[in-house]
Amino acid sequence: MKDTKTRVAILTGSGSKFFSAGWDLTAANDGEAFESDYGVGGFGGICELKFRPKPVIAAVNGMAVGGGFEIALAADFIVAADHATFFLPESTLGLIADNATIRLPKILPPNIAREMLISGRRMLATEAQSWGIVNEVTTAEDLLPAARRLAERICQSAPLSISAVLDLMRELETVSTSNAMTVLRENQTYRNAIDSQDATEGTKAFAEKRAPKWLGR
Numbered sequence: 001m002k003d004t005k006t007r008v009a010i011l012t013g014s015g016s017k018f019f020s021a022g023w024d025l026t027a028a029n030d031g032e033a034f035e036s037d038y039g040v041g042g043f044g045g046i047c048e049l050k051f052r053p054k055p056v057i058a059a060v061n062g063m064a065v066g067g068g069f070e071i072a073l074a075a076d077f078i079v080a081a082d083h084a085t086f087f088l089p090e091s092t093l094g095l096i097a098d099n100a101t102i103r104l105p106k107i108l109p110p111n112i113a114r115e116m117l118i119s120g121r122r123m124l125a126t127e128a129q130s131w132g133i134v135n136e137v138t139t140a141e142d143l144l145p146a147a148r149r150l151a152e153r154i155c156q157s158a159p160l161s162i163s164a165v166l167d168l169m170r171e172l173e174t175v176s177t178s179n180a181m182t183v184l185r186e187n188q189t190y191r192n193a194i195d196s197q198d199a200t201e202g203t204k205a206f207a208e209k210r211a212p213k214w215l216g217r
Contacts, residue, residue: 007159008151011075012059013068016140019060019084020068051170052076053163053189055154059147060084060125061140070099073107076166078133079147080125081140086133087122106173107133158202159216164193 013019058064058075063085072078072086088104090097097117105113108131115121128134138146154162167189172180184190193199197215205212 006054007155007162008054009056010059010144010147010151011056011071012144012147013061016062016081016083018062018068019058019064020071021063021065022067022069051167053166054159055162055166057147057150059143060086060134061143063087066090066097067099070097070103073100073103073133077135077150078128079136079138079143079150080128080134081143082125082137083140084125084128084137085122086116086125086128087120088116089120091118092120107131156211158193158196158198158212158214160189160193160196160198164189 055076056074057077057079058072060072060078060080061084062081064072064087066088069086069088088097088100101117104117107113108116112131116123123131123133125134125137129137136146136150164187168184168187171187172183197217198212201215202212
């Protein structure tokens with residue numbers, strides 16, 4: 001995230017069967033203790049990051065199971081292959097999908113979220129798109145090209161504006177509507193964006209009918 005040349009990250013799995021199978025249940029069966037503290041960033045290095053200045057796209061190339069589904073939910077965008085499946089088997093194994101218990105009810109209606117979290121029901125990519133979990137469903141062959149096209153569209157926007165929007169959306173999740181504008185205006189990433197050279201460049205480029213040349217400052 002500190003690499004100034006990187007504007008967007010794309011996460012995907014190898015092969016076509018799994019995006020991620022989550023926690024290693026075989027290791028757990030062999031006696032490995034369940035670990036709820038995964039260090040900086042949480043599970044997968046992404047699930048508990050409090051601030052991530054650059055967007056992450058999950059290109060889901062197969063089954064996103066348990067913690068694998070949670071990694072996808074922690075991304076800012078999800079592009080899924082048409083054979084991808086999302087499910088949370090934790091409750092059927094005596095465990096709890098902790099991160100998904102926080103994130104999923106913010107996307108799905110409560111009854112659907114409860115069903116997935118408690119019964120482990122599987123959701124296909126097309127249904128996940130209809131509920132707003134997935135941004136785009138593609139063929140397996142077009143998955144990474146589609147993710148790259150999305151990344152290219154994102155890169156047309158100003159870096160500081162992107163960073164501010166990501167930061168504000170996370171901060172405002174727990175703020176009441178009446179206080180939201182005050183919090184927004186006091187947010188440093190918001191101030192950085194609207195006071196930036198890019199803000200001047202964007203309006204100037206619009207007036208001159210040309211593509212903006214973002215400086216990231």
